[in-house]
Amino acid sequence: MSNAAIRVGIGGWTYEPWRGTFYPDKWPQKRELDYAADHVTAIEINGTYYGSQKPATFAAWAKAVPDGFVFSLKASRYCTNRKILSEAGESIARFTGQGIVELGDKLGPILWQFMATKTFDADDFAAFLKLLPAKQDGLSLRHAVQVRHDSFAVPEFVAMCREAGVAIVFADSADYPAIADVTADFVYARLEQAEERFVAGYAPQALDGWATAAAVWAAGGRPEGLAYVEDKAPVRQPRDTFLFFINGAKVRAPQGAMALIERVGT
Template sequence: MPAWVGTSGWQYRDWRERFYPTDVPQRSWLEYYATRFPTVEVNNAFYRLPEKSTFADWRARTPDGFVVTVKASRYLTHVKRLAEPEEPVARLMDRAAALGDRLGPVLLQLPPTLRADASVLDACLAAFPPSTRVAVEPRHESWWSTEVREVLEKHGAALCWADRLGRPVTPRWRTTDWGYLRLHEGRANPRPRYGRQALQTWADRLTHTYTAREDVYVYLNNDPGGAAIVDAEAIARALARRGTPVVGV
């Protein structure tokens, strides 16, 4: 199970004191980040889809083997609510294609008020190129049905496992031959850090679910105070202790 471990973004002001050396200017933070982690989840693409030139710039500034996961824009997930997906998906993929071989999965995080509609999800996933890895993070309990699971399996899409406050908020379905985990907020001090036991438990769940040849992407989204950095490094160590190859650059 090759594990790709990173954080949800890299441009946080309070990381200046906790992660980035004082002699590294903010314009070079991505280059420095890529020396410490093999992947990043671009969370801010949700708020504003970057131009194609921005994706190309990220490709030029990162080393071979680095993976950029892109969170789909809220226009697709929150405004259109997955309906009529062809144009927003095509626009997303056209721009993200500038990443070339750096492009990793696309994350669809659904609104917490969006109730399950397996047919709409089916049509949305069908709009993506067949080679695209898509992870889906529903946030309404109505999505936990056999019909939805079958749609994910049909398209080879991963159900995004998610954790908040040290507890799973999604089923731990295995819907394809790769996995995706987002850790949003822990309960340890200083908040929102994750405790050692919580991270070890997630490492166990991953290693018991996926084989040695199946990619798993793990992103820490608890950015305040640099918690994501510390916890990403900690879960990477926990996975390595369990014999999991943790990808480096």
């Protein structure tokens, strides 16, 4: 993957309200991934959170999308929805070993999402980060964590993620804390406040702002106006940047992604 790529996408591709609003009328459902992959540049797969997939399924997904397209995978809930995270090793190995390597260079970051009730336990979370493998069957893996409790908005959490090279997901959310500190060699943002009253989910000026933020992230900078735990800027280096329109008014997600892709010119 080239440095400083900006990829913009949606969550999944099978969603009935997109039929006729995103997918053309009478578009065959078995070709919805093909269509989506021609109009956005990344997809976050949620189904891997709920259950495992077969290697052949990952291979088929990879074959269905064009070069340069990337899938982000939400990690299994059995890894993250547990009282003691340091005991997740077996579940993590099962998740990364299920055949995700069949995606090859179309495998983007793995998203480890935690419940809003999960609070920050420094020792336990540090142990969890150490369990995340750098590679699976020779394929490099990148990891992003989405935490959704205010107790994580502390320098100790930011420092341990930076030491591990794991990205903290920035979520534009009305319900959960936003942590925009950059801790990895890539950036992962989830835009979760789409409103149906806007054609693209967000107002045009808001999309302009996210396009600016994406360009700053990709160039290695620190966008202004976001919520940070630390005052210091990250080490300046180009960073692959992923933005997903997800949750909120989901029916508007494809239009939001396409509008942002037009703005960032990628």
